[in-house]
Amino acid sequence: MRSKDRLTLDVEVLSALLDGTRAESRAAGRAFAGGDGLLLEDSWTLEEKREATRESLQKLVETGIARTPLPERLGGENQHDQHITMFEEIVTVSPSLQIKAGVQIGLFAGAIQHLGNEEQHDAWLLDAIEGRLLGSFAMTEIGHGSDVAAVATTAEYDPETQEFVINTPFRAAYKEYIGNAACHAQAAVVFARLITAGVDHGVHALFVPVRDESGNPLPGISIEDDGYKGGLPGVDNGRFAFDHVRVPRTNLLDRYGSVSEDGEYSSPIESPGRRFFTMLGTLVQGRVSLVGASNTAAKLAADIAVRYARARRQFQSPDAAEESTLLSYRRHQRRLMPKLAQIWANQAAYERLLDQFDAVFSGRDDTEEARAELETLAAGLKATTTWEALDIIQEAREACGGAGFMAENRLVGLRHDLDVYATFEGDNTVLLQLVGKRLLTDYASEMRDLDVGGIARYVGSYAAERTLFRSGIANVSSTIGDLFTPAMNEKRIRSGRLQEALLASRAEVTLTELAANLRPANKMSSTDAAELFNDHQNDLIETARAFIELHKWRALNDLMHSVDPKDNPAEAKFLRRIRDLYGLELISAHAGWHIANGRLSMNRARQIEPTINRLVRKLAANAGDAVAAFGYGPEHRRCPIADGAEEQRQQETRDYYAELKRSGNMPQDEKDIYRRKQQREAQLKEKSAER
């Protein structure tokens, strides 16, 4: 490392940038997560891990933090983002607890709050929020996973008794992977097709008690245990089946659909499709919270790997007094520094998402357009951030070598637990497709270029129900023309305007090409149109990714510009390095596209690699500050190799050899003897040649 690379940074300034307006609730979360008795011991049985997680959940709700999103009437603050940021910190000690809390508070209580009426709130909400009533969120079925519209469980109204009859008609309709189901749930919010008077009104949610006071399943309810999983051992996932289970009519969570005593259905939203997606939209919190939790896990892993890389020494360089630290190797810098940049970009985008989330749910900015944008961004950020977190944790684990594989150093456990984040709360591929379809619908309506009704046929009803983005993602086409000018090609590759122009240009062009390629579908048979659409499914997903990447870059760029270089010159410079590394890595990944489409000259393209190479070297000089800014201490890392074990061993080694030298007992090295002998022989040869 070169001394001039190193900036003198104020870690608190960096922390304030990362934690933003929610610094206080994050600090509360970290204080909780750093406490005793929360870590699951590897030696415990599955049952012990589940029981310990249940107990920790009680401790967590006792903090009262889960009450903040409640309406004022119930003692809450109608404040929807702070408790999420508190909860996400829990991932640092136990992803199982974070998810179990997410099931209980975000999903179970959240569904009661957002889909239920005031009487239902009075009956169940406080008990759920305060952990006296443990519950499940029984939406997913074996047969259809992320395709919720295809739920097959039925809730048929019986006017005779004014009850709903919940039924599981076949094995594929079992509620599956349901958190809290295997052991702890006393009740569940069950999603089922509401049938009354011979009409199927689509998926609705009902409150269904599932266990009696002694913990046994209620009559007609079968519960199976999912048993061992790839991670999250503290969460008791399981399956529910219902054999004509009856609940009172008033157990229907009826915000978007109710049934009168005599069986007449009514809803504030006439279109069944729109009603379904509006209902689903109220449950976006789960996806929002996974963005934050997965970036938090990524921070912890990067923190561990960077601390180890700064301490660990390997492979003596010639003539050096000491071996080099791992972090001084360029390849190691290339492995870890781009991950730090991703973490910063994800955090910047996440903070915006939280702002939008709170604005919508508090009612400050609750329009249909705002909800559509929130849902789309939540889907796109959930998909990309959870995947990146898995990559970051894996890179951190490998960067710690064999020590990274030891359970005591935390990284493998984090990796196992986070694995499922990529496929639950909406499979990542399905979510990116959703983003792509929204972009396409919006493009169609904005450009008046495609028949919107026509496009609806193959983008599916969800996207078609929600058009008209108001800003951000879709309206890029209006700005790119300005951004990309011939003069742009003269800019240095570290120019922010050039980076934005390249990223925006790719997003726009891929979307435009996609729309053009799909245009013939309007005149095709359904089968041919479906095949054409399938031919371009990959482009659809890559287009979605390009937009989300652009969105993240812009969030990071804005965060960078929020630092005044006059007040904080070093921090501004650091953030510029982070932003440039993030931008150039994205551009490099699609360099072929940028060149082949005439956006990037070959000359400029060749600058990218050496620029990245320099940026990682410079950032590595401040890697310690960069991870310190995440705000974790040894009580969070709980990882010997990150906090002193390695330094201590090295000191012991140095002391041993110093003493050996001092004592005169150091053996001679055969290599030195051999080298001297070779030199002597060479001299003799030379001499004999001279003679």
Added chain:
Amino acid sequence: MRSKDRLTLDVEVLSALLDGTRAESRAAGRAFAGGDGLLLEDSWTLEEKREATRESLQKLVETGIARTPLPERLGGENQHDQHITMFEEIVTVSPSLQIKAGVQIGLFAGAIQHLGNEEQHDAWLLDAIEGRLLGSFAMTEIGHGSDVAAVATTAEYDPETQEFVINTPFRAAYKEYIGNAACHAQAAVVFARLITAGVDHGVHALFVPVRDESGNPLPGISIEDDGYKGGLPGVDNGRFAFDHVRVPRTNLLDRYGSVSEDGEYSSPIESPGRRFFTMLGTLVQGRVSLVGASNTAAKLAADIAVRYARARRQFQSPDAAEESTLLSYRRHQRRLMPKLAQIWANQAAYERLLDQFDAVFSGRDDTEEARAELETLAAGLKATTTWEALDIIQEAREACGGAGFMAENRLVGLRHDLDVYATFEGDNTVLLQLVGKRLLTDYASEMRDLDVGGIARYVGSYAAERTLFRSGIANVSSTIGDLFTPAMNEKRIRSGRLQEALLASRAEVTLTELAANLRPANKMSSTDAAELFNDHQNDLIETARAFIELHKWRALNDLMHSVDPKDNPAEAKFLRRIRDLYGLELISAHAGWHIANGRLSMNRARQIEPTINRLVRKLAANAGDAVAAFGYGPEHRRCPIADGAEEQRQQETRDYYAELKRSGNMPQDEKDIYRRKQQREAQLKEKSAER
């Protein structure tokens, strides 16, 4: 899927191509792996898993397969590749067993065989091979991981008693992550610095008993348990420390260095550096076997994911009678088909590696050049194949959604167990660096362009000790000039010659540029030269990767050409699709480089994406055959979702709805009512407009 994509393939022809000349031992391995009592149950404790693995190891050695590599004198066949291919199949049922067997047979017995003399063979080898003497391979130390030259344990000769005194001077010198150490090893081959008559002769291996008959550590030996890891729960890894432990002089495995009774050291290899690397070279089998085992695990995972994707149906397409299978989605094809191509390429390269391995170790072709090439290829293939296996298993797990996260479907367990393959037996990054250094040294000596002595200073002694590749990897520069001609740019992108020219050209140019960039080092101070080298460390590794990718492509290409299109037209076509997909994915990953360096026209570059898109669609039509060719049955997959569970549930669902329709009890769909209402209203509007 389109019917014309589907080829009528003979699966046995494909299997024969994959299993090659070692089909018989692979079949034996599969028969063993498909047996009962080998799978570790998730509910078992760590102790139970370790004990079960020990018992399974006994069953395995009882097959007698481990004897084949022994010399004829000891009842063996001097046959070195067959038992490896038998062992690698075991990864399908228990990676723990595969690794424990690798430790016992490949490393412990292997070190005795390759580093010991005939008396030592007589004393320990048969007992080790037949599992009566369980042992460890105690090389790695906490402080230095993959940097074996830095081992700090000492073995000092005491002529008084004619014994070696083994000692662990400090904590960083503990032998760490040692398989069999925590519970089962009775002895260990310990790597230590041999010191006699005040001279340190570098790292040598000694046979050291570690436990008494009742399983307690012998005096002076401390054993610690590594406990819980990220996977491989059946392997009892642990740590050894030695407090002045004495073993007889004759326990030194003395093939490359011996000590006389009065303490005089002698060796058949004068240079200490060359001696060390020659000794290490005899242990290459570990890396070779990991190539095969990781590709085998990748096959099993891909098999499961493809079978599930062919059965599972999701998201109804408009007007379709039935939902589509996952495998009919283009994105799903894009996720899985390139993985199948990688598996084929890795298998083709692995078969060659085995041929070379057996030729060297049987003595049929045991030259220094052959060994150097074998070691370099083993390093490069181990690094890339283990990483690709992790990606393949992860993609398979995510492609199975929530079901992929359930332990009963095997994928998460495979992923956990294989994780450490990336960092043990030589860290993958270190191994790729080794390949890069070899390429550079060879380039220097061949081009007479760089001072070989000068380059040695910064590529390290290992590479400098072994120059002169005889073929393959390094001599590419002589052939590329012929391959890449202007006419090449007229070829179709599926031309094999074009693919080879692009891959070879990138390998050559990156190597040439790297050498040119490093040239100034010869005139620099050591510190500056080291810094220059570090600045290009990433290029070095990327160059190594480019050569290994080219090598794999060529192996796959040769395998493809081994199929006579006259005898097997469909199979030849299938293999061409596989090869083209493999080649185009590699070219696409570095498209920016190929265009920016003038090798690929922009026009042609734009063909790559649609060609890949078509290839995955075509290959998906035969995906079932492609995985059937791997040769596994339900007894290997042991995975409900891959073998019928999904189909059964779908049939049950279809039957239910058919019966419901037949009975006349099917409720009306509100969506249909709503649509008809909208149509009626539209008609009324139209009519009123007409009036």
